[in-house]
Amino acid sequence: MTTRLDRIRGGMYGLLTGDALGVPYEFSAPQDIPERRLIDMSPPPGFARAHSSVPEGTWSDDGAQALLLLASLVECQSVDLQQFTESLMDWCRNGAMTPDGRVFDIGIQTRQALENFARYGNPLTCGPNQERSNGNGSLMRTLPCAFIVTSNPADMIARARRQSLPTHAHPRSQLACALYALMAWQMVEGRTPIEALDYAQDTLQQGVDPGEQAELSLILDGRLDRSQGSGYVVDSLWSAIRCVLATDNYEDCVREAIALGNDTDTTACIAGGLAGVLYGEQGIPALWRHALQGRSIVEDVLARLATSAAQEQY
Numbered sequence: 001m002t003t004r005l006d007r008i009r010g011g012m013y014g015l016l017t018g019d020a021l022g023v024p025y026e027f028s029a030p031q032d033i034p035e036r037r038l039i040d041m042s043p044p045p046g047f048a049r050a051h052s053s054v055p056e057g058t059w060s061d062d063g064a065q066a067l068l069l070l071a072s073l074v075e076c077q078s079v080d081l082q083q084f085t086e087s088l089m090d091w092c093r094n095g096a097m098t099p100d101g102r103v104f105d106i107g108i109q110t111r112q113a114l115e116n117f118a119r120y121g122n123p124l125t126c127g128p129n130q131e132r133s134n135g136n137g138s139l140m141r142t143l144p145c146a147f148i149v150t151s152n153p154a155d156m157i158a159r160a161r162r163q164s165l166p167t168h169a170h171p172r173s174q175l176a177c178a179l180y181a182l183m184a185w186q187m188v189e190g191r192t193p194i195e196a197l198d199y200a201q202d203t204l205q206q207g208v209d210p211g212e213q214a215e216l217s218l219i220l221d222g223r224l225d226r227s228q229g230s231g232y233v234v235d236s237l238w239s240a241i242r243c244v245l246a247t248d249n250y251e252d253c254v255r256e257a258i259a260l261g262n263d264t265d266t267t268a269c270i271a272g273g274l275a276g277v278l279y280g281e282q283g284i285p286a287l288w289r290h291a292l293q294g295r296s297i298v299e300d301v302l303a304r305l306a307t308s309a310a311q312e313q314y
């Protein structure tokens with residue numbers, strides 16, 4: 001039986017570990033990914049690893065941005081877009097929330113959004129909002145929304161959508177983040193993944209304006225498509241959720257996500273966050289926990305969360 005604190009710690013470490021585990025396999029086609037039991041922090045000999053100069057166990061943009069969002073939520077008690085977007089700039093320029101100060105991975109849309117922010121300073125308008133601008137770059141950092149206590153699903157939907165705005169402003173990206181946050185929130189509260197997913201879908205359908213129902217239907221219909229582990233937000237969401245539903249432990253879940261190939265670090269990050277909530281920190285293999293770089297950064301943010309007024313229900 002895990003406690004709420006176990007689930008939150010597990011979620012954060014699950015996200016970061018999945019991201020770090022997926023980094024060497026990023027951009028590989030599924031047929032080039034090693035067999036599942038060989039998927040590890042260091043790929044088997046002979047594998048052409050991505051980001052070959054990055055030390056084993058280093059999280060990428062996904063993990064850094066999720067940590068920034070958690071820190072921002074704790075500090076501001078809500079999504080303060082100005083503060084949060086400035087912190088994204090601090091990551092991009094100075095390597096904030098990275099284990100070694102290096103930024104080695106940044107999405108095209110996020111780069112464009114931060115360039116817009118640097119030029120105009122408006123977090124409400126800097127995020128691209130074209131239909132083609134629906135990468136998974138805001139979904140990958142959404143999880144911490146689920147860690148801040150609320151009893152109101154409308155709060156959860158609003159904060160998940162709002163944190164997406166500065167980089168991924170299209171309604172599809174916002175709604176995908178909301179679906180994921182609702183599901184993660186219910187899992188933090190102790191529901192099973194399938195109960196949490198059903199709740200998230202029902203709640204979002206009731207909470208979305210008529211003008212956005214078509215976008216939401218498009219997202220929900222993605223449940224029927226084959227998982228591709230791509231960077232498209234709808235595929236990424238369902239690829240990750242399916243890995244959680246299809247496995248019964250953390251290790252198999254994130255290996256399943258990486259075996260899809262393509263955007264491996266992000267699929268494993270999105271899936272690993274949920275799996276970490278489900279199985280707790282101790283459910284993450286010890287070897288992987290010990291291999292993760294930058295643990296003191298994570299502990300610092302988690303300590304701030306634990307002492308913040310937002311956490312009254314430990």
Ligand SMILES: [Mg+2]
Binds near residue numbers: 060061062265
């Ligand atoms: Mg990444």
